[in-house]
Amino acid sequence: MTGLLGMGMAGTVGAVNGLLDLFAEAEELTAALVDIESVSGAEQRLAAEIESALSPLPHLTVQTDGATVIARTELGRPERVILAGHIDTVPVAGNLPSRTERGRLLGCGSTDMKSGVAVQLRLAASLTSPVRDVTYVFYDCEEIEAERNGLGRISREQPELLAGDFAVLLEPTGGVVEGGCQGTLRAEVTAAGERAHSARAWMGRNAIHEAAEILDVLRAYQPRTPEVDGLTYREGLNAVAISGGIAGNVIPDRCTVTVNFRFAPDRSTGQAGEHVREVFGRWPVTVLDAAPGARPGMGEPAAASFVAAVTGEGAAGAGAPRAKLGWTDVARFAEIGIPAVNYGPGEPEVAHASNEYVEIAKIADCEARLRAWLTA
Amino acid sequence: MTGLLGMGMAGTVGAVNGLLDLFAEAEELTAALVDIESVSGAEQRLAAEIESALSPLPHLTVQTDGATVIARTELGRPERVILAGHIDTVPVAGNLPSRTERGRLLGCGSTDMKSGVAVQLRLAASLTSPVRDVTYVFYDCEEIEAERNGLGRISREQPELLAGDFAVLLEPTGGVVEGGCQGTLRAEVTAAGERAHSARAWMGRNAIHEAAEILDVLRAYQPRTPEVDGLTYREGLNAVAISGGIAGNVIPDRCTVTVNFRFAPDRSTGQAGEHVREVFGRWPVTVLDAAPGARPGMGEPAAASFVAAVTGEGAAGAGAPRAKLGWTDVARFAEIGIPAVNYGPGEPEVAHASNEYVEIAKIADCEARLRAWLTA
Numbered sequence: 001m002t003g004l005l006g007m008g009m010a011g012t013v014g015a016v017n018g019l020l021d022l023f024a025e026a027e028e029l030t031a032a033l034v035d036i037e038s039v040s041g042a043e044q045r046l047a048a049e050i051e052s053a054l055s056p057l058p059h060l061t062v063q064t065d066g067a068t069v070i071a072r073t074e075l076g077r078p079e080r081v082i083l084a085g086h087i088d089t090v091p092v093a094g095n096l097p098s099r100t101e102r103g104r105l106l107g108c109g110s111t112d113m114k115s116g117v118a119v120q121l122r123l124a125a126s127l128t129s130p131v132r133d134v135t136y137v138f139y140d141c142e143e144i145e146a147e148r149n150g151l152g153r154i155s156r157e158q159p160e161l162l163a164g165d166f167a168v169l170l171e172p173t174g175g176v177v178e179g180g181c182q183g184t185l186r187a188e189v190t191a192a193g194e195r196a197h198s199a200r201a202w203m204g205r206n207a208i209h210e211a212a213e214i215l216d217v218l219r220a221y222q223p224r225t226p227e228v229d230g231l232t233y234r235e236g237l238n239a240v241a242i243s244g245g246i247a248g249n250v251i252p253d254r255c256t257v258t259v260n261f262r263f264a265p266d267r268s269t270g271q272a273g274e275h276v277r278e279v280f281g282r283w284p285v286t287v288l289d290a291a292p293g294a295r296p297g298m299g300e301p302a303a304a305s306f307v308a309a310v311t312g313e314g315a316a317g318a319g320a321p322r323a324k325l326g327w328t329d330v331a332r333f334a335e336i337g338i339p340a341v342n343y344g345p346g347e348p349e350v351a352h353a354s355n356e357y358v359e360i361a362k363i364a365d366c367e368a369r370l371r372a373w374l375t376a
Numbered sequence: 377m378t379g380l381l382g383m384g385m386a387g388t389v390g391a392v393n394g395l396l397d398l399f400a401e402a403e404e405l406t407a408a409l410v411d412i413e414s415v416s417g418a419e420q421r422l423a424a425e426i427e428s429a430l431s432p433l434p435h436l437t438v439q440t441d442g443a444t445v446i447a448r449t450e451l452g453r454p455e456r457v458i459l460a461g462h463i464d465t466v467p468v469a470g471n472l473p474s475r476t477e478r479g480r481l482l483g484c485g486s487t488d489m490k491s492g493v494a495v496q497l498r499l500a501a502s503l504t505s506p507v508r509d510v511t512y513v514f515y516d517c518e519e520i521e522a523e524r525n526g527l528g529r530i531s532r533e534q535p536e537l538l539a540g541d542f543a544v545l546l547e548p549t550g551g552v553v554e555g556g557c558q559g560t561l562r563a564e565v566t567a568a569g570e571r572a573h574s575a576r577a578w579m580g581r582n583a584i585h586e587a588a589e590i591l592d593v594l595r596a597y598q599p600r601t602p603e604v605d606g607l608t609y610r611e612g613l614n615a616v617a618i619s620g621g622i623a624g625n626v627i628p629d630r631c632t633v634t635v636n637f638r639f640a641p642d643r644s645t646g647q648a649g650e651h652v653r654e655v656f657g658r659w660p661v662t663v664l665d666a667a668p669g670a671r672p673g674m675g676e677p678a679a680a681s682f683v684a685a686v687t688g689e690g691a692a693g694a695g696a697p698r699a700k701l702g703w704t705d706v707a708r709f710a711e712i713g714i715p716a717v718n719y720g721p722g723e724p725e726v727a728h729a730s731n732e733y734v735e736i737a738k739i740a741d742c743e744a745r746l747r748a749w750l751t752a
Contacts, residue, residue: 182575184574184575184625186624197702198560198612198614198616198636198638199558199560199612199638199701199702199703200612200701200702201612201614201638202610202612206594206614206615208591208615208616208617208618208633209591209594209595209614209615211591211618212588212591212592212594212595215584215585215587215588215591216588218582218585218588219585219588234578236574236575236576236577236578238574238577238582238585238627239582239584239585239620239621239628240574240584240621240622240623240624240625240626240627240628241584241620241621241624241628242584242587242618242619242620242621242631243618243619243621244615244617244618244619245615245616245617245618245619245634246616247616248562248616248617248634248636248664248665249560249616249636250616251614251616252615252616252617255618257584258621258624260574260624260625262574262575262577288624289624325575325576326573326575326576327575
C-alpha cells in the first residue's frame with residue numbers, strides 16, 4: 001500500500017494542484033470534483049487530489065490502493081460505519097465543465113456520484129470526533145466491467161479495510177434510503193427435440209415448438225414480493241435470450257432459453273438456482289452466473305439509528321426506506337457480512353444522461369442528515 | 377453452345393478415354409459411371425465421357441452447356457418427354473471405387489443417381505425409334521447451392537431445350553413414382569415488446585414471452601393433406617429458427633421466429649405467403665424466400681401412359697404413385713409448364729450415406745418399364 005504521491009503518479013497523471021477545498025460549500029466542492037474529469041480507468045488524478053486533501057487531516061488515517069483512497073477515524077468507538085462512493089464517471093458527453101442553472105449543478109458525474117463524494121469529503125474533513133468510527137472509501141472503476149471494480153478488489157484482497165457494522169453507499173437515490181439489493185442469476189433452460197427434414201416434419205420433434213412450454217412457464221410465473229428486514233422486494237423471472245435453429249429446411253433438435261432470475265436477499269444464490277431448477281423441472285437447467293443479493297440490515301443498531309436520522313420528522317423531504325431492486329455494490333458489503341444501504345443526494349433518473357444534474361439543496365440536506373447520524 | 381471436346385476441356389479435365397460402353401449390362405455401365413468421380417463442380421470429365429459416348433449415335437442430336445449434356449431424338453412425334461438426371465455426387469466418403477456385394481452395387485453416387493443416369497444412357501443408346509420423342513438431360517451441380525444447378529441454368533437461359541409434354545427425373549425413389557413436389561417458403565414472424573432493465577421487468581414488455589404466442593399458433597396449426605391430380609400431399613408449418621435477446625440484464629423488445637411452410641402444389645408461392653400472413657395475423661410477417669411446388673400432372677396423356685407402364689400388373693414390385701413432399705428439381709420443369717415426376721432405381725434412404733448402394737435388379741427393372749412406356 002503506497003501513497004499515490006509516493007508512487008510518482010504525478011508524473012503520469014498530472015501534478016496535484018490542491019484543487020479540492022474540503023471546507024468550501026458543498027456546491028462548490030461538488031463542482032470542483034466534477035471539473036476534475038475521471039472517466040472509469042482514468043481516475044488517478046482525482047484520486048491523487050483526494051488523497052492530497054485528506055492526508056493533512058490529523059484525525060484521519062489515509063491509505064490508497066490503485067486509484068482507491070480509504071480514510072479512517074481511529075477513535076476506538078464501539079461501532080464503525082462505512083461511507084463509500086465511486087469517483088469514476090461514465091464517458092463525458094459534452095457536459096464539462098460544470099455549470100449551475102436554477103438551483104441545479106449540471107455536469108458529467110454531478111448526480112452519479114460526485115455530489116455524494118462531496119458529502120463524504122466534507123464529513124471526513126469536519127467530523128473530527130464522530131460518535132461512530134467512520135471509514136470513508138473513495139473507489140475506482142464502478143461504471144465498467146465488474147472485475148475492475150475497486151470496491152470488489154479491496155473486498156477480495158484486503159477485506160479488513162472494509163470492516164464495520166454498517167455501510168452507506170452514496171449512490172444517487174434522490175435522498176431516499178434504498179436498502180440492500182436483489183441478487184441476480186442467469187441460467188439456460190434447454191428444450192430438446194429430434195432433427196428431421198422440414199419437408200417431413202412429423203418424422204422429428206421440433207425443439208423450438210417445445211420451447212413454447214418453457215415460455216409458458218415464464219408467462220405463468222408468479223413472482224414473490226417478500227418483506228426482508230422491513231423492506232418489500234419484488235422478484236422477477238424473465239427470458240433475456242432465446243436461440244434455436246440449424247438450417248432453413250431442418251426441424252431443430254435444440255432450443256435454448258436464457259432466463260434471468262432477480263431474487264430477493266432472503267435467498268442465497270444456491271437457493272435461487274434451486275428455485276429455477278424446480279420451476280423448470282421438466283428441462284435441463286444450466287446456471288451460467290449468479291451474484292448474491294444483500295439484506296438491508298435494517299434491524300442493526302447502526303442501521304436503525306441511520307434510518308431514524310435521515311427520515312426523521314425534522315428532516316423534510318426524505319421518504320421512507322424502500323428496497324433496492326437492481327444489483328449494486330452494497331452486495332459486496334453483504335458478501336463480507338456488512339449490511340448496507342444506498343443513500344445519496346443525486347437524482348437516479350438522470351444518471352448516465354448527458355443532461356445529468358444534481359439539485360444543489362439536496363447535497364447539503366444529505367450531508368446534514370448524515371452529520372446528525374454521526375454526531376447524535 | 378460448344379462441344380466439351382471442342383472447348384479443349386480434355387486438357388483441363390483429363391482426356392476422354394471412351395470408358396462408357398452404353399451397350400454393356402446396366403450393372404456394368406452403372407459401375408463405370410460411379411468409378412468416374414464427379415463431385416459437384418468437378419463433373420467435366422464425366423460430362424465429356426457422356427458426350428463422347430452419345431455423339432456417334434446417328435438418331436441423337438447432342439449439345440452441351442458447361443458440364444450439362446443434352447441429347448434429343450428428332451422424330452417429329454406428337455409428344456416429347458424428358459428423362460433427366462444429375463451427374464454430380466456428394467463428396468466421396470471412402471466409397472470408391474464401386475464394388476458389388478449380394479446383388480447390390482455399392483459406391484459414391486450409386487443410388488443418387490448414377491444408376492438412374494445408366495438407365496437414361498442405355499435408353500438413349502438403344503431406343504432409335506421411340507413412340508415419343510425423348511430429350512435426355514444429364515446436368516451438373518444438383519447437390520449444391522441452387523444457383524449453380526445445371527438444370528436451373530438451362531431452364532433460365534435456354535428453356536427451349538427443355539420443351540416437352542412430361543418429364544421424368546430419375547432420382548432415387550426405389551422404383552416408386554413420386555409425383556410433383558411441394559413448395560417451400562420461409563418467413564420471419566416478429567414479436568415486439570418494450571425494452572427495460574431486467575431488475576424492473578414490469579416496466580417493459582418481454583418480446584420473448586410474447587413469442588410464446590407465435591409458437592402456440594404453430595403448435596395448434598392443423599396442416600392440410602390435399603389431393604392434387606390424384607396424389608395426396610401433406611403440408612407442414614414449422615419454426616426452423618428463433619432468436620431474441622439483447623443482454624443478460626435487459627428485457628428484450630424483439631424476438632423473431634423463422635418459419636418454414638411446406639405447401640402442396642395447389643398453392644402458388646403468392647398464395648402460400650398469403651396463408652402464412654393470415655395464420656400470423658397479429659404479428660408482422662416478412663417472407664424471406666419461396667420456391668414453388670410442382671403439380672404431378674397425372675392427368676396428362678403422357679403421364680397417364682407413364683404411370684400405367686411403370687405400375688402395370690405385369691410389372692411386379694412397382695408401387696402406386698405417391699406425392700413427393702420434399703422440394704426437387706421437378707419444380708424447375710413445373711416453372712416452365714412441364715408436369716414432372718421422380719422415378720428412379722436408387723434407394724432414397726441411403727442417398728448421401730457412405731454405405732450408399734443400389735439394388736442391381738432394380739436398375740434393369742426401371743429401364744424395362746421406361747422402355748415399355750417409350751415403345752408401346
